[in-house]
Amino acid sequence: MREKLCTCVFCDGGCALRVADEDGQLRARPADPGFPALCSKAHLIDEYRLHPDRITHPLRRVGERGSGRWERVSWEVALDEIAVKLRQVIDTWGPEALAVSEMPLNHGFGGITRRLMNGLGSPNYITALQLCMGNTAQVHRAVYGGFTLANWDVADCVVYFGQDRSPEKWPAEHLRLRAALGRGAKLVVVDPRETDTARLADFHLRIRYGTDAALVLAWIHVIIAEGLFDERFVEEQCEGFAVLADRVRPWTPERAADVCGVDAALIRETARVYASARAAVIPWGATADMQVNSTALIQAQCILRAICGFVGVSETLPALAHGGVTNSELAAFELISPGQRAKQLGADAHPLLTFAASARYAGVRERLGVPYEPDLMAMSCAADAASVFRAMCTGDPYPVRAFISAANNTVMSYANQQGIVEALLAQELVVVFEHWMTPTAQLADYVLPGDMWAERDVLGKPFDVAPVLTASSALRVPAGECRSWYFVVSELARRLGAGALFPWRDERELYDWRLAPLGLTFAELEERGSCPNGTLPARGGFATPTGKVELASSVLRDLGFDPLPNYAEPRDLGAEAAEAAAPASESAAAAGDRAADDAFADEAAAAAPEVGQRAGRLYPYVIFAGLREAANYNTNLRQMPSLRAREPEPCALVNPADVAREGLAAGAWCAVETAHGRVELMVRPDEAQPAGTLRVPHGWWKPERAPGLAGGLSAANLHGDGLLFPDDAWNVDAAQGLPNLRGGIRARILPLG
Ligand SMILES: Nc1nc2c(c(=O)[nH]1)N[C@H]1C(S)=C(S)[C@@H](COP(=O)(O)OP(=O)(O)OC[C@H]3O[C@@H](n4cnc5c(=O)[nH]c(N)nc54)[C@H](O)[C@@H]3O)O[C@H]1N2
Ligand SMILES: Nc1nc2c(c(=O)[nH]1)N[C@H]1C(S)=C(S)[C@@H](COP(=O)(O)OP(=O)(O)OC[C@H]3O[C@@H](n4cnc5c(=O)[nH]c(N)nc54)[C@H](O)[C@@H]3O)O[C@H]1N2
Ligand code: SF4
Ligand SMILES: [Mo]
Numbered sequence: 001m002r003e004k005l006c007t008c009v010f011c012d013g014g015c016a017l018r019v020a021d022e023d024g025q026l027r028a029r030p031a032d033p034g035f036p037a038l039c040s041k042a043h044l045i046d047e048y049r050l051h052p053d054r055i056t057h058p059l060r061r062v063g064e065r066g067s068g069r070w071e072r073v074s075w076e077v078a079l080d081e082i083a084v085k086l087r088q089v090i091d092t093w094g095p096e097a098l099a100v101s102e103m104p105l106n107h108g109f110g111g112i113t114r115r116l117m118n119g120l121g122s123p124n125y126i127t128a129l130q131l132c133m134g135n136t137a138q139v140h141r142a143v144y145g146g147f148t149l150a151n152w153d154v155a156d157c158v159v160y161f162g163q164d165r166s167p168e169k170w171p172a173e174h175l176r177l178r179a180a181l182g183r184g185a186k187l188v189v190v191d192p193r194e195t196d197t198a199r200l201a202d203f204h205l206r207i208r209y210g211t212d213a214a215l216v217l218a219w220i221h222v223i224i225a226e227g228l229f230d231e232r233f234v235e236e237q238c239e240g241f242a243v244l245a246d247r248v249r250p251w252t253p254e255r256a257a258d259v260c261g262v263d264a265a266l267i268r269e270t271a272r273v274y275a276s277a278r279a280a281v282i283p284w285g286a287t288a289d290m291q292v293n294s295t296a297l298i299q300a301q302c303i304l305r306a307i308c309g310f311v312g313v314s315e316t317l318p319a320l321a322h323g324g325v326t327n328s329e330l331a332a333f334e335l336i337s338p339g340q341r342a343k344q345l346g347a348d349a350h351p352l353l354t355f356a357a358s359a360r361y362a363g364v365r366e367r368l369g370v371p372y373e374p375d376l377m378a379m380s381c382a383a384d385a386a387s388v389f390r391a392m393c394t395g396d397p398y399p400v401r402a403f404i405s406a407a408n409n410t411v412m413s414y415a416n417q418q419g420i421v422e423a424l425l426a427q428e429l430v431v432v433f434e435h436w437m438t439p440t441a442q443l444a445d446y447v448l449p450g451d452m453w454a455e456r457d458v459l460g461k462p463f464d465v466a467p468v469l470t471a472s473s474a475l476r477v478p479a480g481e482c483r484s485w486y487f488v489v490s491e492l493a494r495r496l497g498a499g500a501l502f503p504w505r506d507e508r509e510l511y512d513w514r515l516a517p518l519g520l521t522f523a524e525l526e527e528r529g530s531c532p533n534g535t536l537p538a539r540g541g542f543a544t545p546t547g548k549v550e551l552a553s554s555v556l557r558d559l560g561f562d563p564l565p566n567y568a569e570p571r572d573l574g575a576e577a578a579e580a581a582a583p584a585s586e587s588a589a590a591a592g593d594r595a596a597d598d599a600f601a602d603e604a605a606a607a608a609p610e611v612g613q614r615a616g617r618l619y620p621y622v623i624f625a626g627l628r629e630a631a632n633y634n635t636n637l638r639q640m641p642s643l644r645a646r647e648p649e650p651c652a653l654v655n656p657a658d659v660a661r662e663g664l665a666a667g668a669w670c671a672v673e674t675a676h677g678r679v680e681l682m683v684r685p686d687e688a689q690p691a692g693t694l695r696v697p698h699g700w701w702k703p704e705r706a707p708g709l710a711g712g713l714s715a716a717n718l719h720g721d722g723l724l725f726p727d728d729a730w731n732v733d734a735a736q737g738l739p740n741l742r743g744g745i746r747a748r749i750l751p752l753g
Helices: 040-049 075-093 112-120 134-144 171-182 212-225 231-237 241-248 253-260 264-276 294-307 327-331 355-368 385-394 417-425 485-495 507-518 522-528 554-558 573-581 584-596 598-607 656-661
Strands: 004-007 016-022 025-030 059-061 070-072 098-102 157-161 186-190 203-205 402-406 429-434 446-449 458-460 468-472 530-532 621-625 651-654 669-673 678-685 693-696 742-751
Touching: 004 458, 004 468, 025 040, 059 075, 075 098, 075 402, 075 429, 075 446, 075 485, 098 112, 098 385, 112 327, 112 485, 134 294, 134 554, 157 171, 157 264, 186 264, 203 264, 212 241, 212 253, 212 264, 212 294, 231 294, 241 294, 253 264, 355 554, 385 417, 458 507, 468 522, 507 522, 522 530, 573 742, 651 656, 656 678, 693 742
Parallel strands: 098 402, 157 186, 186 203, 402 429, 429 446, 621 693, 651 678
Antiparallel strands: 004 016, 016 025, 059 070, 059 446, 458 468, 468 530, 621 742, 651 693, 669 678, 669 742
16 A cells, blocks of 8 residues: 555544555554644554454344344345335424434535435434534624634634643644744633643633633623724724623623632733734634533624634634535535425524524525525534434424434433433434444444544545645555445435435545536545635625624524623522422531531632632532543544553542542542432542532443443443533523533532442
């Protein structure tokens, strides 16, 4: 095999690699020697491919769903039977009774799943990407008409909300951050934890979990009050400045200091640092995505960039792609009828990511001559996940009876894991496209074996906003009978009478068709590695309904929401109800225990005075899910021996003062309980974790444990962070419908014998 260029997707870092086969060993190097972004996981291609647990042929369930027993079937049999059942469901309940959750980054194909669903008439598409960047893109769109990206090459001030980058966690951005700091850029980190990244910061604001929106409102207050904004940009390009100024007037640094637990003088100083930078950036980060105030926070960040004049300077607003066929064009949204769009689940209550919001941009498309319906970051036309799971369980407002999970461990990648399990159990058909017998696959009727990134050719980044197209070449043949998602979708389409939607014999033919407008073939792109994509001509103005940067969003207003950002205190109604209902004696006993510990609590508070959290008596700790681990990726990679040795058990990070106060011990097992659920974790004392708060890890299940419901879905029912967080209306961002996993929810921690 000669050296090939490819893109690693062992995580969503998407590092560009140059891989050679040296005596049977694959050797991965950074594609650009001058930019050594790659982590240790990139070298595990064969360990992953040839892992004995990998599913390498189609499986059909034997016995009850979730019993953990399977038989091998041929692709023909599996696809025939799935198509027959899908046809039955669609004919009985309508196409909207089919829901899909997928992660296109993982299987390498954007657009094709939507193309089939649009052709069949189902609007009920969800993805875990909704919780991660996809929703950010929709808020950016409401403010600017597009999704801004930090321009690291010019940045002289970086503001991070919780991002913790390292050589093993998004190395490319870590390198860019290091380079910016090397040039003298200032770093402001807003994070309750003292992370490695926070240690590099000029200013570390140890904010109370879930209160970031209040901080940004105060920054805007200072910037307007002190006249630090870009008057010309505001005057010429923005609309809504007067109402914005009214909104932030009460948000003095003193008020935000009370809410956020950050010193008012520090809030003032950092506002000035940001506004007086030449080229400040607020790079995208997942922390803003999973809060009850997510829309308000992201909107306030967008406003900050705009009024300080950074849009188009350090914050790039890419034009929509048009040339090589984008995912949105491939998805062919014109195929789904208005009547079927209107049935999209959750769009009435939580419209921002749905067809209902997309419709608000029809006039913009006409004005700017956009020839297709942009599905910005694949997230402008999605259903509300919690509403889909509810309809799967209850049939309300109508039945959803068939579910496909494609390259997504659905059970573990939203809130309310218990509800998702119930939703899958209530289906007539569950199909999972996977590498492993994940907790989700354990609840399937058919598990279909997918190829992995080093076994397929991928035409990369044909997003609507991607300025480049990349080719990633297969390094090995697929293990066993593993096949691509294109094979599965096109074969199902053929069996469902929608074969005309997929006239391409295989993915390479599809890529040639997508590249034809650029006069390129996929083979030619493979030689080059990448090429620029075409873009729509700039016609002036922003792609918002008013053509301006909308500081007060007309889209949010028309959808029935506050057009301006505001801050609402995150609540835990479950914990509050439990505390109100607890017998006085129990509360008194709990209070008594704690009174005895008051000296200790004071000490802990003194150790981290700026991060005091507001918590109740039964559930005294504020929790957040996250702080990614170097040795795994979301719910994946825990079956890889070399990685598991580095991170063998799921750990709660607990401040040492709290470890002592709760009678816990390092390395001992504890239970973390919220009013919604319970998990078991190993105690890891951690000075960096503020007193009164707990970090619970994301995505832990144990592939070595017994599969099936009786075995607790390989310990997913023991460790999954989604067990702790409800998806009830009070714990989601109202406009987006997405759950809060970042503060607000409270927990208690108990030693386990
Ligand atoms: N090795 C490895 N790398 C990964 C991943 C992985 O699983 N493994 N996952 C990738 C993915 S999908 C993502 S999205 C990124 C996520 O990476 P990050 O954006 O770094 O997010 P997390 O690691 O979840 O959490 C980071 C910080 O957010 C802080 N935080 C929590 N709640 C709040 C809050 O309310 N406000 C503020 N200001 N801070 C808060 C936490 O204290 C924590 O320090 O990492 C990516 N990189
Ligand atoms: N409860 C909770 N939910 C969350 C988060 C959280 O912190 N807590 N984080 C959110 C975030 S930031 C993100 S990015 C998303 C992540 O959502 P996803 O990226 O969907 O991540 P996983 O849930 O780990 O599911 C990925 C699954 O795809 C499989 N897979 C990987 N590569 C391939 C492939 O090439 N082909 C096939 N067929 N399968 C493949 C893996 O085996 C794994 O089971 O989850 C979000 N959801
Ligand atoms: S950070 Fe590591 S695992 Fe993620 S894409 Fe880059 S090399 Fe692959
Ligand atoms: Mo993510």
